[in-house]
Each structure stands twice: as C-alpha cells, then as structure tokens.
Amino acid sequence: MSLPQFTLLRPRTLQEAVGALGKHASNIRVLAGGTDLIPSMRQKLFEPKYVLDIRQLAELKGVYHHPGGGVSIGALSTLTSVEHSEFLRKHYPVLSEAAATVASPVLRNMGTIGGNICLDTRCLWYNQSLTWRKGCGFCIKKDGDLCHVAPGGTKCWAAFSGDTPAALLCLNAEIELASESGVRRMPLRDFYTGLGDTYRTLQPAELLTRVFLPESLADYRGAYRKLRVRGSIDYPLAGVAVVMKRSNGQVADVQIALTAVNPAPVLVKGIQQLLHGKAVDDQLADAAAVLAAKTAKPLTTSALTPEYRREMIRVFTKRVLLEISGQWPVVSGR
C-alpha cells in the first residue's frame, strides 16, 4: 500500500514548524512518531498536501520537573521515555503504567506522548483500506454520510483509543498549544469534544508542544487497567485509570477516567462525592464501579461486545479501587 503523494516539510525549530503550520493549515498533517499517521495514510484516511515532520525538534523532548510548579513533558517525548522515567514512575505512577501498556515496546520507542493525546479515534468501519471502505459504502467519519455503528443518528461514534490520556485526565493535566500567534494552555479535559469525527479542539495551525502535570497531584496512588485480547500490540478495548490520595485510611481525593469506550477519554463524574471521606470497601468500590460503567458508552467499534467492554469497566474499576486501597492482591494487568 503506497502512501498518497505529499510534500514533506522538515522544520528545525519550533518557530519554523508553527510557521509552516500557519501557512498550510488547511492541508497539513503533523508527523511525530508516525505510528498513527503512517498506517492511516497508507489506508488513504489522510491525504494531506503537506506533511510536517517534527521529529527533529529536540526542544519538545524530555521530562522536566519544576520544583513547586509540577512537571512538563515535551510532546515529542516517546512513550518509552515516559514509561521509563524514574521520576514519573515514583511520583505519577498512573501515567507510567498507562504508557507501559501502549501497543508494543517498539511502537512505544516511536510513538510520542503528544501523539497519544492527539490519536485519531478508531472504529473498525473506519480504520480500513480504501478498497474495503468502498465495499461498505464509506462512513460518516470519512467520505460517507452514515455511521454504521449507530445508523439512526448523524453522529460519529469512533472510539478514542489512547491509553495515556485517561491517566492524564486523572492527573488534571494541562496541555500547551503553540501557533504563529503564540502559545495557549488548556486543561486536557477541554481538548476533547466527545465527537468521533471532530474529536479534538486543536486548531489546524496549532501544534501540541507540552503536557503539564500539577505538583498537587504528585505522589497520588494510581493505577491503569487495560482490556486487550493480547498482552501486547493491541489498542485498548476498554481502559480505566484511577488516582487516589488517602488520609487516615479515607479517601481524600480521587479521580477515575475511562478510555476506549467513548469517542473521548472521560472522567467519571460524581466519583469524588461518592468516595470522599470514606474508606473504600467492597460495597463502596461496587458503587463506584457501577458509576464508571454508566459513564462508558461503548459501541461496536472494535473487538469484544460493547456489553462486555462496559462490564469490564465495572470489574476493572472495582478491582483497581480495592487494589490501590490495599484490599486486593496486586495483579499485573494485561
């Protein structure tokens, strides 16, 4: 499968990069790790006139701790570097865990944290070759006017399938977006629209440059559990990230986020109210799990039935809550 034709731009500085983005905003795609873009271009899902290769921008790589001011992670930091960062592992374990489950080790050597945040939403009716999509009459996300998954409506239900954003949402992460006109910073939770097609608020001339983790959430307990069929390679079919701070055995602060079961990674609303000030026990974990499962709206966008995937959100949420409350033997999740 050949790639569609494009002009390759290889800026050496961030300034050059945002300049090129501004100039060709209507018809350009950013190439970082390439693990999402290149296979999709082979399937002719994207046929941009320009490809902006930002692999050389060293200024966007690395994890930096700003004492008192949290952590900044360059968008081009590979998932391997996030996974292996001793600092993150110690202070933001939920992120290391989530990074360690993405695809496979070699893909994590290539894929970046920025790419994982910007990851295109996925659906088995969409992530197919041009010939295949012709055979099914295309879909609303690309070239068609119908969602096969929910043909009644006019909405795209492709599932957001990144692992790390669930962890980042729990950590109240913010992101930095750069363009020719300057830099803006926004909470990650505002980045996603909840729609399958126009799934992010990134403007065409903007580049995701950095991710910030607040100091206040450092050292929270945290864990990420991923539903996948194989122990490697697979995208998540459901994912649950949990962070928690306890004081005197009671929940002082908690966040739960889900991925791969909605068109966006989502925080479970109401979890704080449910758990705050209480000690997590089986019954409470059950109630939280039910709440999480209600937040999940999986459809037939991937393998395993939606009902099963939603049920696993429930099972995983309960397990993780009990686990990080020290009430469940810690098992290595698949």
Place this chain on the structure above:
Amino acid sequence: MTNDDFSIIGKPIAMVDAAGKTTGAGKYTDDLTMSGMLVGRILHSPFPHARIKHIDTRRAEKVEGVVAVITGKDAPTPYGILPVGHDEHALAVDKVRYVGDNVACVAAIDEATADQALELIDVEYEVLPAYFDPEEAMKAETNLIHENKLNNIEKDYHHVFGDPEKGFAEADCVAEARYIANEVTHAAMEPHSTLAAFEIDSQTGKPGRLTVWSSTQVPYYLQHKLALVLEMPMAQIRVIKPLVGGGFGGKSEVIPLEIIAAIASRAARAPVKITYTREEVFWAHRGRPRTIIDLKTGVTKDGRITAVKARVVQDGGAYCSYGVVTILYSGALLGALYDIPHIQYDGYRVLTNKPACGAMRGHGTVNVRFAFETQMDELAAKLNLDPAEIRQRNLLQAPCVTINGLRVQSYGLPECIEKTVERSGWKQRKGKLPRGRGLGIACSHYVSGAANSIIRSDMPHSTVNIKIDRDGGVVVYTGASEIGQGSDTMTAQVAAETLGCSLGRIKIVAADTDLTPIDIGSYSSRVTFMAGNATLRAAEQIKKQIAVAAARKMNCPVEELIFRNDVVSRKDASVARAPSPADLAENQPTVSGHVDGQILRGSLQQKRKDEGPKTSMSFEEAVVAAIDFHGALTGTGSYAPPPAARGGKHKGAGVGPSPAYSYSAQVAEVTVDEDTGEVTVHKVWAAHDCGRALNPVSVEGQIIGSVWMGMGQALTEEMVWKDGMLMNPGLLEYRSPSSVESPEVEPIIVESIDPEGPFGAKECSEGSLAATIPAISNAIYDAVGIRLHEAPFTPERVLSALRAKTAHKKIDLTEGVDPTAPIHFREHGGALWFRGKGPERHALDPARRETRAETGGDD
C-alpha cells in the same frame, strides 16, 4: 536401531538454511528483482456477489507509467486445485463472488502508479443476492453462486460404517450436542508474492519460456495450472520456489496472484512482480472454514465407544479450493485415533459469498476433533471416569485396519497419553487445583501425507535424484518444498546418514521444476515420509554403486562395507568406530563450505600404493574409485504409497488413507478469571508420536508451533464477518498471539518407529494442533465447570457461560447466543456482534436480515 547407531539422524542440528534466515541474506520472492521489472496491483470486487456488466480500462491505460491492464478476458480458462473443482478464474470473467474477488490487474513502473491507475478502472456491476450463512445458502434455488452447484452445495458425503443404530442401542450413555468452530486463517508472516518473466525464444524471436518465482508450497501444481490457464506446454514453464515465509496450507494451492502475474507479464512484455498486501492475503485466505458439528457419541458404562454419528457443515466460501478434500477429512479422520466400531458421517461443504476456505494446518480434522474430544470429556464426567482413562479404554489394537479402511501400523498414542499424564502430574493434580485453575486432556492424530494424490495417476508422489562428483560433493535434487518446516534439512540428513558422509558434503537443490524431479509439494505433512523415503532410496542406489567399487579396492564382499562419518571401511577394520564429538565438529562444514579431501588425494593415492589393499578409505576416495569404475555417479529414488495404505472402495475413500499416522496427547493447564472471563494458558504438555525424530530440535519446534497455533484458534483468533465484509483483515485485528500470553509448551517426543517411514519417521508438523483446542476447553471445565461449545473461547463467551450459572445480574454479553449451546452461525460469527448497518446489499438478499432497531448510544 537406536539413535546412537546414527551419525546425523536423531541429532539436533541447525537447519541447513538457518544462516540465510538469521542474516537476512536468504531471498524470499518479494526480495527478488529483475531489470525492467514492473509492479502489479490488483483491483478487487467491492461486492460479495455481482455480475460484471462492463469493464473499461482505458483511463487506467493512459496513466503515465502504466504498461498493461489486464482483465478476465485475457485468461478465461477456469482452474482450481482439485480436478473436480475447476471453478476459479484468475480474474473474474462474468461474476464476482466475494468482496475481494479479483477483477483486473495493472502492471506499472511502480506501486504508486499502479495504485493510482487502479482507481481509474471503471467497472459496472449488477449486484446479486448474496449468501453468507451456509445453512441459509443451502436453501437457495436461484442466484446460485455457481450455476452447476444446486443449493450452493459444493459436495456432500454420507458414509455409514458398521451399524451405527446397533451401536447406539448398545450404549449405556449417549451424548449429543452441536459444536461450532469459527473461521481462522494461516496468517503466515510472508504475504504471498510472485515474480513472472518470459524469455524470448531464439528460434522464433518471440516470448517463449516462462519462469515464475513464487511463494508456494506446491511448485509442481503451480506449473500444471499455469500451463492450463496460459495455454502453454508445461515444459515451457519453469517454477522456482525461493525461501517461503511460512505456509500452513495457505500456499498449498494456486493462488490468484500467481496466475495474474504471469498473464500480466505476458501482456506487459516485461517481468511483473505482485506481492499481496496483508489485506489481500486475508482475501486469498484458503483457511479453516467455520464449521458446525452435530456430534453424537455412545459409550458403554465402562467407557467403551459403541458408535459415533457426526453431521458436519462447512462454510466453504465462494470457490471449491480443497473443499471436497476438507469435508472428507472431517469424516475420515473420525477413525484411526480410537477404536470405533460404528460410524455415521454426513458432511456438507457449502458455498457462500466469502473468500474461499482451503487447507490449513490439520486440514479438515481440527474442528471435528474439538467437538469429539470435548464430548469425550463430557461422557467421562457423566460416567465418573478419569478423562485420561476413558481415552485409554478406546485404543486401537495396532497394527490394524479401521472400520473406514485406514491402515494403522505404528501407534504411539498409548505412550503419548502415558507420558503427558506423567509429566503433567495429572493423577496427583487433576481436580485438586484451586478454583479457577484446571487441567484438561485431549488427543489427536494426522496423516503422514495422503496415500492418494489429488491428481489421480500412478506417478510417484516424490522423486529425488542425487549426483556425486569427483569433488566428493553430494548434490541432492528434490522437488520437496522447504517452507520453514525443515524440508531441506531433513533431505540433507537422510542423504548424509544413508551415504555415511558428513552433512557438509550435501548440497540441496530444491523446488525448481527445471532442475528437480516432480514432488507434489509440502502439504498434508507428507514431505518427511514421502520425499524422505525417496531420498533414502536415491542415496541407497548411489551408495550401492560406490560400494561395488570400494569393495573391489578393499578385496571384500559389498556386504562387508560400512559407510559412516566420511569413511568407507570393512566391518573388521578398526576405524569403524563411533565418532567422538570432536570428529563431528571437524566434519561440520566450514563457513565457506570447503571440505578437506581434494588436496589430500595425491598423497592418499601414494599412501595406498605403499600399503597395498586397505581396510578403509575416505568417502572421497571411494567416490573417485566409483566414478573410475562406473563412469558417473547418479542415483534416483521415488516413493509412491503402497496399495495396502490406499484405503477402501467407497465414494470418497481416497481421502483419509495415509501410509502412517502420527499421534498426539496433550494436557493443558489454565486459569480462568471469573470476573473477566479471561483464560490464561500456563502450560501445555504435548506428547507427539512422530515415528522417529530425525532432528529433535526441529520436531520439538513443530510440536510447539502446532500447539501454539491451536491455542490461537482456541482463544484469540477469529475471522469476523459482516455482510461479506471481513471486519479484521490485518494482523492488528486478527489476533495471532504475542509472546506475552503464549504459554510454555513442553514437547515430549514419542518414537513408535514406523515400519515404512524413513528411519521410522512420520508426521510431526500438524497433528498436535487439533488436540490443543479441546485440551483447553476441557481444562476450562475443570477450572470453573463450564462447557464451551463454540470456539474461540473469548472472554465474553467465557464470562457469559459463567454468569449463566450464577445468580449474577443478567447482562447479555453475547447477543443472546449461549456459547455452551450455540444454535447457528451468526451472520457474522465472531467475537464481534455488529449491530451496525453495514453496506447496502441486494434488495432480495436472502442473507440480509432485517436491520434491527438501533439505539446508537443514548445521548
């Protein structure tokens, strides 16, 4: 003879072609290039069933860089791997029959140009109703997939051996159930690839001979079908098989691209290479059909089987392929594992508008074995018998001929069961593991090649030629196809052992129809048995010639000579000793392939003169003597299965008989997570009777690989369909297991020493696969008490069965289908239940169910 009596047989040696594979120097078809070579790309049908009204290629032809565009009219002759199944065209002539069917091909200067031109081919289709469910397809009377196949039935067989009704009447306990195994595919790592080039004939000045390099398991069949479709004499066609990156049956017949490349090359007047994309590999398919098995087994209260009745329906896809053979294997290999006095078999191979199914590792036997071995376990539980014990009570008394005419001579099953039971700690651990953890046992068997070739003729199935020249090098010419299973290595070992020379002397020339004698190919696990025997015979013939000359030199009768370790000696000579490890190391080929000898000849001859008649001579001296005496040294050997092995006389009796059967018994240990339904296989103990292990490392590799592939079918692999669209045509979504979840497999070699196998060897590459699936399903039962009747045992199926047993809040995890009692294929069998709309199809489409009201999320 024990393995100590051999120098090379029974030793764990590296494959002779290993270095080419580990250095990247070895060439597979797609690695080849020729000057002026074009790239071919194929246009595929977007419809599952449609009449082609018109194809216009003019716009595509005008693209700069496009050299030729071909369609069905460029080669209208139908073909197929079976003589009874010539129902395919390389490119569609009148109809397309599945999404992905081949419509046209562009040959262009590069891939991008060809891809671009494909989009400019205009095809007008008339969409026809399509069939996706075999049980629905069997009811059809109009719009048949092939006009000559009534009710879309490719072939049905109805066999009765003994008196099944009497057998069931004698039973104390009868089990009857429906089992379903969903569709799987080979997913060999190498996508199919073919390079075709014509040479200009010096006499006519026109394109003459055709050479085709292809990723094939069957070069001879390919040559045969190319001749048929291209209307050329076979002698004008040369097929060369470079390294092949795995086959598992997916390359065991002629695949459309092989013929398309040749036609395109003829049209473009240039070499054309076509390499499938992974998606095209899935469309070419020829994998294991999804199968419904209605199975009934009767046993006495002490566990003896009294009768078996099976009705099997296979969803064969749009073309015959090996289908007639597959449906016959499913019935024939009900026999030859256990002693079954009465058998009734009804098999239906049905056409549907999906890619054609064909032969896949364990051809025809695997899904039926899943049903059978699961039912055995159910019967054992009913009778309160140990599952290992019930199998031991139904052993054949070999040598024997089964009720359906299969001759069994060597039968290592008893030892296989004994050894797996012992190694797995079955007796101490079965039933005593903590909840959620369990052990399961199952057995299987397979042929060592088919006793009857698919081309009915009296020709040998394998022929091998050997040439030895004054340099002492032994060149073995074999048509057998190395596909990663070790064919070349086996050939070298058999030749070296027989000739008593070192492995370094052997050079293998294989699978080139101009150079190598006919061998029908690498399928049905036939190579070791058949090509191995042919090699043995060729080597013996040439050895006799050497012996005559050597005996003269040594003044002794021929029978007094021993050939071993590069020395020919008289029995009474002291040199005939077992080689020390140092000797063996010395005899290994050096990197350059240089073998000492040539240089020494002068001095050796001098020495011989000095010493008079001798009691031993080097292999090379003996060869020189023999060439001086005979003029040239060539040997030839061939193998055809003996008439006694060829089976009975009933219709369809040709499939199933084999000169020898391999046997396997396995114990699987699993845990089941009762909250998630996830099954983890921890370990599989797999004992396999391979006759004799010619190369134990290789044999173990084949056993492990088979078990592992069976585990994939048991747990994660499944082709998922929706209205004829394959939802997972890639290695990302068709989940072949990764290293993380792959269990430890302990291979246990059992050697029954077959009387007719080369050095006693028989099959080892396929037979183990079938036992793994039921071993796992039986282990799941042992762990958590559920009986799954639908494979694969995906987490939602397992959880659904678990939840059905408990008073848990009811959630429909499997779209209303009970995996412990499946009734029919879903339109899209699989772990995916698409409530989605899917493509528009024909208004009268009988397979198109009413679209259910769709909620589509609740916001």
Place this chain on the structure above:
Amino acid sequence: MKKELIELRVNGRSHELAIEPTKLLLDALRQDLQLTGSKRACDDSSCGACTVLVDGIPMLSCTMLAASCEGQEITTIEGVSEHGSLAAIQKAYGDWGGAQCGFCTPGFIMTVKFLLSNNSDPTEAEVRSALSSNLCRCTGYSQMYQAIKAAIEAEQKGMAVVK
C-alpha cells in the same frame, strides 16, 4: 512525484539516494539499497518484521519516512553479522530452532540485539515483554527463549555455543 536527494547512513555507510519524500524507510532499504533482510508483512504497523535500529533504538522501518531519517544511524539485519560470521544471537537462533520460516527472524534479531545491549542477563519475563513487538507464526516463541539464553551464555564465554 519529484525525487529528492537524501543522505542515509545505513550499517556504518553513507548512501546518497534520490527518492520520493513519500518513500518509507523500509522501501528505501529494500528497493534502493537492496537490503532485503528487513521484511514487510503487515501494512498496519503491528508485526515487527521490518524492525531496524535507528540510533540504536528498535523502530519499524515501515512506519517511518526514509527522508525523515536523515542524519540518523540505521542498523539493519545485514549490519548484525560480525566480520563475515554469525553473531552469537544469529548462531543461537539457528541452533535452537528460533527461526523456522525465517521471515520474522530479522526483526526479532534486531529486537533481541537491542534487548541484550541494554540488559545482559534479562529474566524470562523481560525477554517475553521485549519480544512482544514482533509476531512469529511458526515457533510459538519458545525456542527463541532457549536461543537467547544460549546466546547470552555464548557471549559470556566469548565463544560459539556447542550443543
């Protein structure tokens, strides 16, 4: 499409190549440099058969543009053999059945080479995890573990393995 001149450093040598900017690194290696050891097997970046080292790190050459690797050091399977002989891991893969059809083998060798260069004595779990980027359809992976163990021993002894 217009070609551009790029300089690619592969296995310690520099090559000037005129290629389309859309060319994948894998295709540049296979078609322009005739380094056909790296294989194409999946099209969806899932199988690892095309794995090469880029500045010492294993990456998928089918998922990178050749032009975007300018200035980086690429090592392919052809660059693994030492002084014309098999490296210990290559020898061990042959001896222990780590390669059957061999199509995935170059990718695995690159992955293992990286693993062993960073961890001279990996646990079995580490080996399994490291190999999980690459799919093999023949071996079930088991004999690869033996091969890796043997290669480590051979490296430690500084000699080829004798079984």
